[in-house]
Amino acid sequence: xxxxxxxxxxxxxxxxxxxxxxxxxxxxxxxxxxxxxxxxxxxxxxxxxxxxxxxxxxxxxxxxxxxxxxxxxxxxxxxxxxxxxxxxxxxxxxxxxxxxxxxxxxxxxxxxxxxxxxxxxxxxxxxxxxxxxxxxxxxxxxxxxxxxxxxxxxxxxxxxxxxxxxxxxxxxxxxxxxxxxxxxxxxxxxxxxxxxxxxxxxxxxxxxxxxxxxxxxxxxxxxxxxxxxxxxxxxxxxxxxxxxxxxxxxxxxxxxxxxxxxxxxxxxxxxxxxxxxxxxxxxxxx
Amino acid sequence: xxxxxxxxxxxxxxxxxxxxxxxxxxxxxxxxxxxxxxxxxxxxxxxxxxxxxxxxxxxxxxxxxxxxxxxxxxxxxxxxxxxxxxxxxxxxxxxxxxxxxxxxxxxxxxxxxxxxxxxxxxxxxxxxxxxxxxxxxxxxxxxxxxxxxxxxxxxxxxxxxxxxxxxxxxxxxxxxxxxxxxxxxxxxxxxxxxxxxxxxxxxxxxxxxxxxxxxxxxxxxxxxxxxxxxxxxxxxxxxxxxxxxxxxxxxxxxxxxxxxxxxxxxxxxxxxxxxxxxxxxxxxxxxxxxxxxxxxxxxxxxxxxxxxxxxxxxxxxxxxxxxxxxxxxxxxxxxxxxxxxxxxxxxxxxxxx
Numbered sequence: 001x002x003x004x005x006x007x008x009x010x011x012x013x014x015x016x017x018x019x020x021x022x023x024x025x026x027x028x029x030x031x032x033x034x035x036x037x038x039x040x041x042x043x044x045x046x047x048x049x050x051x052x053x054x055x056x057x058x059x060x061x062x063x064x065x066x067x068x069x070x071x072x073x074x075x076x077x078x079x080x081x082x083x084x085x086x087x088x089x090x091x092x093x094x095x096x097x098x099x100x101x102x103x104x105x106x107x108x109x110x111x112x113x114x115x116x117x118x119x120x121x122x123x124x125x126x127x128x129x130x131x132x133x134x135x136x137x138x139x140x141x142x143x144x145x146x147x148x149x150x151x152x153x154x155x156x157x158x159x160x161x162x163x164x165x166x167x168x169x170x171x172x173x174x175x176x177x178x179x180x181x182x183x184x185x186x187x188x189x190x191x192x193x194x195x196x197x198x199x200x201x202x203x204x205x206x207x208x209x210x211x212x213x214x215x216x217x218x219x220x221x222x223x224x225x226x227x228x229x230x231x232x233x234x235x236x237x238x239x240x241x242x243x244x245x246x247x248x249x250x251x252x253x254x255x256x257x258x259x260x261x262x263x264x265x266x267x268x269x270x271x272x273x274x275x276x277x278x279x280x281x282x283x284x285x286x
Numbered sequence: 287x288x289x290x291x292x293x294x295x296x297x298x299x300x301x302x303x304x305x306x307x308x309x310x311x312x313x314x315x316x317x318x319x320x321x322x323x324x325x326x327x328x329x330x331x332x333x334x335x336x337x338x339x340x341x342x343x344x345x346x347x348x349x350x351x352x353x354x355x356x357x358x359x360x361x362x363x364x365x366x367x368x369x370x371x372x373x374x375x376x377x378x379x380x381x382x383x384x385x386x387x388x389x390x391x392x393x394x395x396x397x398x399x400x401x402x403x404x405x406x407x408x409x410x411x412x413x414x415x416x417x418x419x420x421x422x423x424x425x426x427x428x429x430x431x432x433x434x435x436x437x438x439x440x441x442x443x444x445x446x447x448x449x450x451x452x453x454x455x456x457x458x459x460x461x462x463x464x465x466x467x468x469x470x471x472x473x474x475x476x477x478x479x480x481x482x483x484x485x486x487x488x489x490x491x492x493x494x495x496x497x498x499x500x501x502x503x504x505x506x507x508x509x510x511x512x513x514x515x516x517x518x519x520x521x522x523x524x525x526x527x528x529x530x531x532x533x534x535x536x537x538x539x540x541x542x543x544x545x546x547x548x549x550x551x552x553x554x555x556x557x558x559x560x561x562x563x564x565x566x567x568x569x570x571x572x573x574x575x576x577x578x579x580x581x582x583x584x585x586x587x588x589x590x591x592x593x594x595x596x597x598x599x600x601x602x603x604x605x606x607x608x609x610x611x612x613x614x615x616x617x618x619x620x621x622x623x624x625x626x627x628x629x630x631x632x633x634x635x636x637x638x639x
Contacts, residue, residue, distance in 0.1 A: 013396040063538040087565025249564045251536045254396035258533030264588035
């Protein structure tokens, strides 16, 4: 057989980079925080991503899956993820210890249009694990605070113990350049001093919004979208300024495997960030 | 494009010459009326009197299963060892169009090095064909082909007219220059024109593809999808045999006895149940009707919006393959409002009676 060796493979988008788990700890019962650095120092420092993008993470013997980046590109060198234990790859990730190696490739996807958001008011609505991708854009805006108008954060969790990055968000309430509203559906701890109720109960607390000048960013469980979108439309925020980041099955991240296709778009290339108008336009999105 | 002539008696000696330099793949009869593209060991096996093979030639560029890389804790080693120099002989225009669509897809944005490397090592020699009742390539405008091949043979009784489609194709002619006749006569031309005319008349099936994007949009909520979904076996055959279906899955297969895995790419099908299932139990397309909609949206609407042509090359494989007659023809007819007496209805009746 004539076995041909490839002459010059420019790049192979499917080959991961070895990356090291630098730090990991539990955020809640089933969500863990991972701080990761690409093993090759030069590549670690030259890694550039946009808030809202994702990477493919692989664990030897378990496979590969997409994960949103929770850290901000304004603090380069380390990548952070909050990951719920929910399948084969995440089960394997939970068995991994600090200093172990994983595979990582990316970043992929469109991410949030942060350039268009400059000078605008930013309203971030997160529910549960929706904090994972939105923390990236929140920290990015706060790190570049003078480039944005008002920054408003609404964060809902089921119970205080299930609020991801609870301490980080609680301390953000101290800031006077951020309007931070937190809520839990129910308080079983008896120590929650903030709002109790679903995330939409926070909307009446907001000071009046300048809708045309506002970008709303939403991520949360499917049920949350229905109610939050209604609130945002009631506030008259234009449908193409309501941004949401979506989840799909992905096997490649680079528009080849087909799993994340919806109509003629690929969630991995054209998403995962879509506007509410996209969602209305492409019926299968949510 | 330069056109030369080859007497049929010289074909085998030409193929022998070619097979010195690369594996020769050509149509071979598998069962009574089923052909496959196969690596040729014995030239007598080649059977050019075929309409369509079971699997399209995409399997040569995008094998049903292959190792992309070996993963170890510290390193990832790309594996291109499945790629070898191949010549595909006897491929029909529709399938060449299929390969062109695949190439466009795999090379755009993030270029797939596995596809590109396999394509670089593939010589394509086309062959003319005659339509049967399932062929729809005239509706998709893929019954003739002007690019995507190195040589193309048109069968005219005693001779082949040979289109030279690439610089590499010209090199192949130069392997045995004395058997190719540069002198294509007026008589040959007349014979070719007659052949074209008669072949054009031989088509028995057609679909109006122009209306499909609008019809798909207008009928996305139509009950026809539920009916089709009820009938669909979710077997994935339609995607395996489709020349433009490119979806795949990736598996991590641990290697016994060492800390390593073979990361394998294998064909997947959007009609299979778990295609859109994510960790945690959510399945975005649990219903068969939703998965069929996805398949036909891709073929009849999305691809047209993006590339200006349907992701169907009219090969008729889905028509010949689907056990319950859900195919590009019956779906298009249903969307056009025709009552399609699909096999599954007959099947249903037989079972209930």
